[in-house]
Amino acid sequence: QITLKESGPMVMKPTQTLTLTCTFSGFSLTTSGVAVGWIRQPPGKALEWLAVIFWNGDERYAPSLKNRLTITKDTSKNQVVLTMTNMDLVDTATYFCSHSASGWPAAIFDSWGPGTLVSVSS
Amino acid sequence: SYVLTQPPSVSVAPRQTARISCGGNNIGSKSVRWYQQRPGQAPVLVVFDDSDRPSGIPERFSGSNAGNTATLTISRVEAGDEADYYCQVWDDSGDHRYVFGPGTKVTVL
Numbered sequence A: 001q002i003t004l005k006e007s008g009p010m011v012m013k014p015t016q017t018l019t020l021t022c023t024f025s026g027f028s029l030t031t032s033g034v035a036v037g038w039i040r041q042p043p044g045k046a047l048e049w050l051a052v053i054f055w056n057g058d059e060r061y062a063p064s065l066k067n068r069l070t071i072t073k074d075t076s077k078n079q080v081v082l083t084m085t086n087m088d089l090v091d092t093a094t095y096f097c098s099h100s101a102s103g104w105p106a107a108i109f110d111s112w113g114p115g116t117l118v119s120v121s122s
Numbered sequence B: 001s002y003v004l005t006q007p008p009s010v011s012v013a014p015r016q017t018a019r020i021s022c023g024g025n026n027i028g029s030k031s032v033r034w035y036q037q038r039p040g041q042a043p044v045l046v047v048f049d050d051s052d053r054p055s056g057i058p059e060r061f062s063g064s065n066a067g068n069t070a071t072l073t074i075s076r077v078e079a080g081d082e083a084d085y086y087c088q089v090w091d092d093s094g095d096h097r098y099v100f101g102p103g104t105k106v107t108v109l
Helices: A065-066
Strands: A003-007 A020-027 A033-040 A046-055 A059-060 A069-074 A079-086 A093-100 A116-120 B011-012 B018-023 B030-036 B043-045 B063-068 B069-072 B081-092 B097-100 B104-108
Touching: A003 A093, A020 A033, A020 A093, A020 A116, A033 A079, A046 A069, A046 A079, A046 A093, A046 B097, A059 A065, A059 A069, A065 A069, A079 A093, B011 B018, B018 B030, B018 B081, B018 B104, B030 B063, B043 B063, B069 B081
Parallel strands: B011 B104
Antiparallel strands: A003 A020, A020 A079, A033 A046, A033 A093, A046 A059, A069 A079, A093 A116, B018 B069, B030 B043, B030 B081, B063 B069, B081 B097, B081 B104
16 A cells, blocks of 8 residues: 655745655655656645656656755655755645656656645745 | 646536546647545546546546547546546656646536
8 A cells, every 4th residue: 555645844934945755655766667746736726746756766847946946765764855945935835745656757646645734924 | 838728617416427628739649647636635546548547446537638638527426526626747848747737626516
C-alpha cells in the first residue's frame, strides 16, 4: 500500500524560504520508473504542478517558479524535499506530494498525500 | 504555454450521465488524465491515458480524447460523485511541464 504524507510549517512570513518534506512508504525512489511530484492548490482555486523528481535523478520544474524551487530526494529515508524561496502572500496554498510509477519523463500522479496547508502572512 | 479549458460547472440528476469537457489545442495528440477531488480531500486519479481506469475506479467513469476536446463521462451518476474534476496533460513541447485544467464542479441534483 502506497502512502505519502507532507510535513512543514503551517505559517510563514513573506520573503522566508519554505521547506516541505514528503515522507512515503510502499515504494522506493530507487525503482525504475518511479517519481514523486509536488502540486499545490490555493484556497478555492485549481491545482498547480510545481516540481517532480524521478528515480534516475532527473528534476523538472514549473517554468514560472523554476527560479524559486528545488526538489531533492533522500532514498535512505524515503523522503522528498521541496524548497521554495522568497515566499509571498500568493503562495498560500495546500501543498500535495504524489507518486508516479509510469516512467520517464511523463509522470502520472496516481497516489497523493493528504496535503498540508501553508499560509503566508505578514 | 499550453492551456486547458473546462466548464466551471455541470449539473446532473442521479442515475443520469454527466459529461465533462476539457479543451486544448490538438489535445487528441496528448495523453489526458482526470482527477476527482471531493471537498477537503486530496485528488484521486480516475482516468489516465485518455480512457484507462486505475484499479478500484468504477466502470461508470470513462474517458475519450480526439481533436481539440477530451471528455470524462460519468454514467449512472451517484451522490458520491459530487466533486471537482480536473483534467491534466503532460506538455512535451518546450518546457516539459504538467498542465492542469481549471476544474469543473459536478453537482448532483
